[in-house]
Amino acid sequence: MVTVRRPQRADARRNFDALLAAARSSFAENGTDASLEEIARRAGVGIGTLYRNFPTRRDLFEAVYVEEVNQLAEVAAAVAALPPWEALTAWLDRFVSYAVTKRAIIEALNRESEMFATCRRTMYDAGEPLLERAQKEGVVRSDLSFDDLLRMVSGLTSGAYVDDAQRSRVVSFALDGLRVR
């Protein structure tokens, strides 16, 4: 579990959280080049406050990214009790909710950074056992790597669809290609 340092004082913590939430939604809407001033405005906070908490745009990316990765790890623990295929797809479902933001941020982030490596590890530790279990029980084809799977799902869900029904139909067809039948 990776950590992000939050400020000490109550008002500062409030602003910190507001900024993080504003950044997440703003990045999701406008991509990684969303205006920082707009994010500060959304958070109801001065631009100076944003810069004190996150000196660079990159720091904001990292903070948002870390939060989402941590949530993914929690979900993985929660679904572990389900049967292998269901556990895997339930986790992917949750993965999808964050895929749009994540994808943009990951692309903007330098893949070589230590922080990125740590988060990647956290996410893999959370999700990879789900895939391995499904493969061991012969439910999923064995020549599929966890990395393949994540990229597939994240690509599939980052596009625009007519409605949610189409999105889930398309995703389930694609996942069907991974099953052993």
Next chain:
Amino acid sequence: MVTVRRPQRADARRNFDALLAAARSSFAENGTDASLEEIARRAGVGIGTLYRNFPTRRDLFEAVYVEEVNQLAEVAAAVAALPPWEALTAWLDRFVSYAVTKRAIIEALNRESEMFATCRRTMYDAGEPLLERAQKEGVVRSDLSFDDLLRMVSGLTSGAYVDDAQRSRVVSFALDGLRVR
């Protein structure tokens, strides 16, 4: 086949084509909010010339988009002689080459525009018969629409992959979910 009006004079035509090429690559690299001045610079042309040919950003989108759709239609004719599954995947291969640019533009374009409808029709006329043939011959599941297929492939290929091998592995797994086995 949709058409884009090109200027009459030779120098103007040269500039028009240079702008179109610059726009395509710039949109592919930087998304739909690429700088117009950068595009003009890339094309070796004044900003005024860009605006004379394409009064709005949208006009540029449309011109780039139309060109790519026309190319897709040509490819569809070229692959018609192959067996059903091969014809379909060959066409999709080509579809992939343009998917990145296309996806960004499509999202920026107003879906209600007449131009969009015409292009959509052109593309459907080109590709849909390939899918229908594969379905009639029992090679592809019948509850898949052409729209489903395009969105799936365009999503799958818009993401970042480690290398081309991973991309094609992932795409082929997903397509495998569409086959009748």
Next chain:
DNA sequence: TGCAAAACGGAGGCCCCCCTCCACTAATCT
């Protein structure tokens, strides 16, 4: 070859964003 019309291209006004700096505010501690 000479000329009219078409096309060029970039300066300039406007706006928004980035980021720094510092006078002010309020949370916490005693």
Next chain:
DNA sequence: AGATTAGTGGAGGGGGGCCTCCGTTTTGCA
């Protein structure tokens, strides 16, 4: 309650993109 100090927020300079306008250049035609 008062002192201390972490925290605030926005003004402002610099930069770059958007778009218009118009003096200059190029082309095609006679």
